Amino acid sequence: MPGLTEKYTWQKALSDLVTDPRELLELLDLDPGLLDAAKAAARVFPLKVPRGFLARIRKGDPHDPLLLQILPLGAELQETEGFDRDPLGEAAVNPVPGLLHKYHGRVLVTLTGACAVHCRYCFRRYFPYEENNPGSMGWESIFAYIRQNPAISEVILSGGDPLAVNDRLLQRFSDQLSGIPHVIRLRIHTRLPIVLPERITPELLAWLTNVKMKAIVVVHANHPHEISPDVKEGLNLLRFTGVTLLNQTVLLKGVNDSARVLSDLSEALFACGVLPYYLHRLDKVRGAAHFDVPPETANALHAEISRELPGYLVPRLVCEEAGAGSKTVLSTGLYTG
Ligand SMILES: *Cc1c(COP(=O)(O)O)cnc(C)c1O
Numbered sequence: 174m175p176g177l178t179e180k181y182t183w184q185k186a187l188s189d190l191v192t193d194p195r196e197l198l199e200l201l202d203l204d205p206g207l208l209d210a211a212k213a214a215a216r217v218f219p220l221k222v223p224r225g226f227l228a229r230i231r232k233g234d235p236h237d238p239l240l241l242q243i244l245p246l247g248a249e250l251q252e253t254e255g256f257d258r259d260p261l262g263e264a265a266v267n268p269v270p271g272l273l274h275k276y277h278g279r280v281l282v283t284l285t286g287a288c289a290v291h292c293r294y295c296f297r298r299y300f301p302y303e304e305n306n307p308g309s310m311g312w313e314s315i316f317a318y319i320r321q322n323p324a325i326s327e328v329i330l331s332g333g334d335p336l337a338v339n340d341r342l343l344q345r346f347s348d349q350l351s352g353i354p355h356v357i358r359l360r361i362h363t364r365l366p367i368v369l370p371e372r373i374t375p376e377l378l379a380w381l382t383n384v385k386m387k388a389i390v391v392v393h394a395n396h397p398h399e400i401s402p403d404v405k406e407g408l409n410l411l412r413f414t415g416v417t418l419l420n421q422t423v424l425l426k427g428v429n430d431s432a433r434v435l436s437d438l439s440e441a442l443f444a445c446g447v448l449p450y451y452l453h454r455l456d457k458v459r460g461a462a463h464f465d466v467p468p469e470t471a472n473a474l475h476a477e478i479s480r481e482l483p484g485y486l487v488p489r490l491v492c493e494e495a496g497a498g499s500k501t502v503l504s505t506g507l508y509t510g
């Protein structure tokens with residue numbers, strides 16, 4: 174944690190993540206009996222979590238909704254029918270390294286495979302980051318692809334976490350991108366403003382304020398406890414750059430499969446200027462079956478929050494299907510029961 178005299182920069186926070194299961198259990202006063210399973214699951218998908226995120230977890234509570242998102246569990250090692258390594262078939266839509274072109278008019282670009290946190294339900298647990306991490310050397314083929322496809326009007330920087338790279342690199346990327354006239358929007362999918370709010374620096378804010386395309390920042394929060402005072406402050410700063418701020422949530426058993434929690438999350442986000450965009454059903458990746466919420470329950474929860482909240486606070490309930498040309502909307506929230 175920050176020393177009194179020393180500034181805790183985001184780079185320091187990012188190089189000081191908790192990655193040792195034993196340390197995690199000690200810091201959170203958790204049963205050492207969880208250690209063997211945590212170590213085994215972390216060998217498949219390593220533990221990674223910023224210290225500031227741990228500070229929002231209730232000590233001694235193995236069911237804490239933030240803890241469940243980051244603690245490696247033995248359940249991840251169970252094979253479950255229908256839960257695979259590449260549930261979205263992304264290998265098939267990867268025309269150049271670092272670029273996914275699946276949806277009309279939009280491409281996903283990966284600047285880095287790194288994330289500040291390893292979310293246990295992540296569908297990228299098995300994604301071949303290393304082969305698919307272009308580095309700035311590989312950008313030329315990405316820009317060439319975008320230039321040759323005039324239908325692409327939006328570039329989405331996605332994960333890894335694009336804000337894990339430094340501001341100079343972001344600036345260089347957006348400068349080159351804004352030289353392509355048909356690209357009018359730049360979207361950034363990031364969990365860093367939630368898990369590592371130190372990342373919201375004056376330099377980042379200046380970049381977002383001055384970027385030549387319309388900018389959209391989509392953060393990723395799953396539970397209202399994630400919106401701590403420092404996160405709130407960071408989101409408000411982001412808002413004042415004039416970007417459109419949206420949130421996506423993954424519906425997770427034991428974490429946010431309750432109408433109360435989902436409503437509170439929407440309210441907490443809106444209080445910092447963030448609109449709920451998507452509520453995703455879990456991608457069926459191997460090792461995440463214990464987070465699965467059955468479709469009937471998902472629909473019922475969505476109908477319930479639709480009755481409680483104004484329409485603009487109700488995220489669209491969606492799932493991704495391999496090969497589909499867009500996300501599949503599962504429920505509009507209209508209550509028909
Ligand atoms: C979600 C997603 C997008 C963006 O979809 P929107 O519906 O525009 O939010 C683009 N490409 C991929 C591969 C995606 O998964």
Ligand code: SF4
Pocket residue numbers: 288289290291292295296297332333334364393
């Ligand atoms: S931050 Fe996003 S990409 Fe990274 S592990 Fe979490 S869900 Fe996956």
